[in-house]
């Protein structure tokens with residue numbers, strides 16, 4: 165268990181500061197607020213893995229920030245930046261995120277301190293499986309205890325190693341598949357999980373841009389079409405976000421990766437950039453675009469909406485003043501330091517906070533967890549029933565009006581929902597509903613200066629009530 169006191173480091177402190185700023189606007193006693201803030205359990209482990217002829221000692225973490233609802237939920241990150249403070253901050257954000265989107269989980273997060281580029285796939289599998297068995301030994305994973313998911317540096321592949329390791333250690337657990345989300349479909353995953361965070365980011369920004377009066381305040385018009393977008397990080401979240409904006413008619417003017425940035429005011433095609441990256445190993449030198457070898461420069465180029473979708477603290481007091489975007493959509497966790505946040509707010513920039521905006525991943529993870537527990541695919545029971553109902557309805561309309569519905573219209577109307585339709589519509593509904601709740605607090609509560617504070621108030625109110633109604637064990 166953890167021995168270090170990592171609470172002095174800045175990312176965790178910045179989350180705590182945001183919490184306190186919002187807590188002033190709530191009615192809860194200090195004790196309840198302190199309990200909401202505290203990290204409930206912290207696991208810090210070191211384990212040996214044979215890499216080639218050598219034994220390497222791997223450092224890893226799992227933090228369960230809040231047990232007010234179980235299981236705990238949150239991704240697993242593979243990165244050299246991983247440390248206890250980072251995982252604690254990310255786990256805390258998960259607690260607030262789940263509350264905001266009404267997903268009945270406590271927050272959790274895991275991390276392994278490795279540079280994935282240094283290992284073969286086989287070695288990564290060994291590390292992931294060993295980490296999973298350590299979590300099992302310490303009771304830090306399980307369908308009702310703690311359910312990881314992908315995050316920076318991990319994907320469905322790692323989740324399939326985790327579910328396989330867990331299932332082999334608990335062969336009698338009929339719900340073993342619910343021990344992790346973000347799994348491949350063949351391993352019990354849900355359709356729509358891969359793109360969920362990026363799609364949620366798109367739905368959230370689209371909703372924010374739909375309020376004409378809010379857009380006028382920051383000098384923009386309502387709607388997504390024609391808006392100039394820059395996306396930082398072309399991984400799972402960034403790629404899908406960029407793709408959904410592009411498909412909705414926005415102009416993707418800039419893309420940023422760890423080795424540089426490209427900018428073209430006429431617009432970039434994200435799939436063509438990905439193909440170029442695959443062929444050359446970099447997004448740089450993409451035809452027609454200006455290339456910058458310093459990725460940080462890409463953040464400062466002209467645009468309407470900037471989407472950081474890589475790592476935390478990429479905008480700080482040193483570059484915040486030079487950011488030209490009118491909206492920052494925090495797809496990554498913690499991309500702004502507290503100082504940057506204040507500078508951007510004084511410049512009148514609208515910041516759509518991470519604890520709301522990237523909650524699409526955990527929302528669809530919740531749908532996947534429910535699917536794994538129910539052992540049935542979404543839409544399986546109702547698809548044919550809906551199609552038959554719609555067919556009867558059209559037949560009645562045709563016979564009473566004596567008019568024929570066209571073949572194309574018939575095909576569109578007759579389609580019963582597939583799993584992907586239900587997942588996307590559940591996600592859209594969640595993101596729209598949560599934005600409106602946050603905006604209502606922002607508009608109604610005197611002294612609430614930004615959407616982040618409103619989002620924290622929204623989370624604290626829900627968690628505080630849960631603690632009050634739960635009662636504290638005497």
Ligand code: NAD
Pocket residue numbers: 239314315316317318361396397398399400401402420421422423459473474475476495496497522523525526
């Ligand atoms: P990922 O590993 O799939 O992609 C990250 C991308 O960022 C990679 O392409 C990497 O090369 C790039 N990158 C690294 N350093 C960079 C830099 N300095 N500048 C520009 N690009 C850089 O990770 P992901 O899953 O897309 O996660 C990205 C962020 O979104 C993280 O903050 C994560 O916590 C957050 N997030 C992810 C999910 C999810 O479902 N995957 C959910 C919620 C939040």
